Amino acid sequence: MHDLVEFAVERALDLGAEYAEARFEEKQGTSIAMKNGVPEGLSLLSDRGIGIRVLVNGGMGFASTNVLTKESVAEAVERAVKLAKSASKLRKEPIKFSEEHFHQVKYEVKMKKDFRDVPPEEKLELLKKIEEEVMGTGIKVPMRYLAYSDHVWHKIFMNSEGAYVKSKIPRVSVMYNLVVFENGQMEQAPFIERAFSGGLELIEKDEPWERAKKEVETLRKLIVEGKRPPEGKVDLVISPEVAGIAVHESVGHPYELDRIMGREAAQAGESFVKPDMLGERIGSEVVTVIDDPTIPNSWGFYLYDDEGVKARPRYLIRNGIITEFLMNREYAYKLGLNSNAAARAINYNREPIVRMANTYLAPGDYSFEELIEDIKLGVYMVSFNEWNIDDRRYQQRYIGREAYLIENGEIKHPVKRPILEITTRGLWTSVDAVGKEVEFYPGTCGKGEPGQGVPVWMGGAHARLRDIPLRRP
């Protein structure tokens, strides 16, 4: 496949491209689902193809094909060049890329338990174990949708500036949706996912069946013992899971430089952040937010991005100050900076665009007990269901699923659906203390058109927010 990738780049240069890159991708894997105890069927994933991106006269063209012959690839290259030329006519200024140091590298994530060697019935057993643990609680859970998925993601990237990156990353995940009925009431935990880059051993070690069991017990407890949450100004402690969604939505997304510059305006939106806000305070001193693709076995793992740039941790907020945006080469060039390797594509048939990887609220120095000990009246939000944010990433809302009242420094009874509806600045300036331990939760981050759902981790440490206007349904 190396030859075909190289051929694509050379052919594009021959046709007059000032820049060319080609990316071969192959995904092979298995998905299994189980609905209400019945296996739903098996799905084998087998997909491969080549995507070519070029710059001609400052216009950008992209074409892909899954017919892997020299003729078909040559045709795709010709189309990309033609499209770039045509695109250049409707541009005020030419697209240019930042200069980078490129490498010729190969890397691979090893599996201790290679899921390719495991027959589907053994994978189904993982779901059966969740099913058994959930049903074993004796709680009425009439709707149960469980899914297992794995694939090995193989890529070869090459560009006309000397980059050559070959990678092989296995990814494995388990997802469940559980509906608990009790006393004529219903609570739901939808789309809970556990996901890693690596082998089956990571799922086994993570024991999603224990988590699922705890989830339905919690939902039942919520129905039986849950009370109305307090309303008005209270203190709020958010868990790593809630901190994770909050940093993803209100820090990661608005710091994507393509969005800041308006490229995503018609789809994923723009940003309240502007280029001249680098160095500006957005949160309190204790708030540091990092996006790091290099965390071993993380769901958002990679070492080189899809423009061939070497990855590193990115400090988006350091001690409350905006310090770095997420960048690809096109937009790094606009600010006279280097890319920080945030360009990702979900498949060979998608262009690389600016994306997050593993975004988290960096730890502080508080134990959980210290975080809650002086709270007179507050709420501890452990998990969430509904969430959303406006397209400038400023007005957001998170609704607690598992949540508890905090009274005089102690965790009390569960509370139902506390609603945090707040601005980004309001949120991050209200944090006065951050916990010591970091945890991560997987997610699929949506952006781009056609949509590109990329695997990401979100997380962080516990955080305490003071004087938060909390709502209830």
Add this chain to the structure above:
Amino acid sequence: MFDVNELILKKAKELGFGDVVVLSYEMNRRQVRFANNEVTVAKHWHERKVELFVEWEKRIAGTSITDLSEENIEKTLKTLKANLEKMKPKEDYYGIAEGPFKYKDIPETFDKAIVELDDPSEYVERAINAALEEGAKRVAGVLYTDHNKLYLTTSNGVEAFDEGTGIEISVRAFIGDLESGHGTNSVRVLKKFDPESAGRKAGEIAKLARNPEQGPEGRFDVIFDPLAFANLLSYMGWAFSAFAVEAGFSYFANKLDQKVASDVVTIKDIGNLPNGYATRKFDDEGVPTRETTLIENGVLKTYLFNTSLAKKYKRETTANAGLIAPRAWNIVLEPGDHTKDELFQEVKKGIYITNVWYTRFQNYMTGDFSTIPRDGIFLVENGELKPIRNIRVSDNMLRILQNVVALTKDSYHIHWWEVSRPVTTPYVLVKEVGITRATK
């Protein structure tokens, strides 16, 4: 590609599979993306693939094949068989449709002029200019052209072919940071394509939305623009699937033949809608697509079924296979009897929402959700529009359906990034919609 289909079917039968569905695609899709009044990227996709569904003693599996060599086809089928032999049966599997069927040509689904269109970027220019003429400063969006060929062969006697085209544009126009508007246009034949209308609407709304003030909260009568209501109906398309109902993702569960909406609400799924962006001649089992009334004058009449799920519920297939999960084709909310002016006059004090995004559920079974108005939002007071900003619709899907009080006569076919399932809807007036906002 029927030769490939035949080969796969023959080899699958030799290996002892029962039901087999071979669905081949040949796709050519172009895209022009633009932002800040210039083209950011132009793309072309060429794809050939076979989607394969097989059954062996009530064990089912699916995959797609892109390497169509005989060797790879054999290897794939053997892998599927080996895997299925180790799987447990799906006890509630009841087979696929018995063919053959007769198919009718559906008007306005194919246009050679779209296939032969050399460079669609002139339409982008026209849309941008229309928005700028209305007063927009920055215009962003996307244009697509589509050309698809579909070849279906099943073990139950189906051999069917469909060829379709499409062209569509989505335009968002900005004046300042907070003033924006959006318009779309999605059609299957070139002569009906009107990119200017999308640009003009985006520009008009952006202009109207100048200097917005913080919006209120509480319960308000809300006029949903077709673009905004299409978003809610698009999500609703999935909730009608019998699969979603069983899996715990639908607020329509256990509500068949019950009143779920106000009398003025009739919702259909129309698979054979002329000029509909998702229109196809047949579903994934080969059943000819048709019109299915889902909600009639407020009463939930049926879910969306494939053959297997229909048999399980002792009903007829609605021609919406998906072999695992049935899905809607084109969701259509039947129009009402109001003109747009009459609808706005009905509202003494309310809100006009031109677009929403980021619809998320806190509970799929109850239908509690929120969604965020984006682009122009307006207070409506005695016919006057006053721009506002920063509000959220926080309500319940069933409540919204039950509170629909009036619909316009004119409908619009909407399909864009936030409305992935195409929807045809009029302007909709809903009473007492929950509106919230951030207070810190």
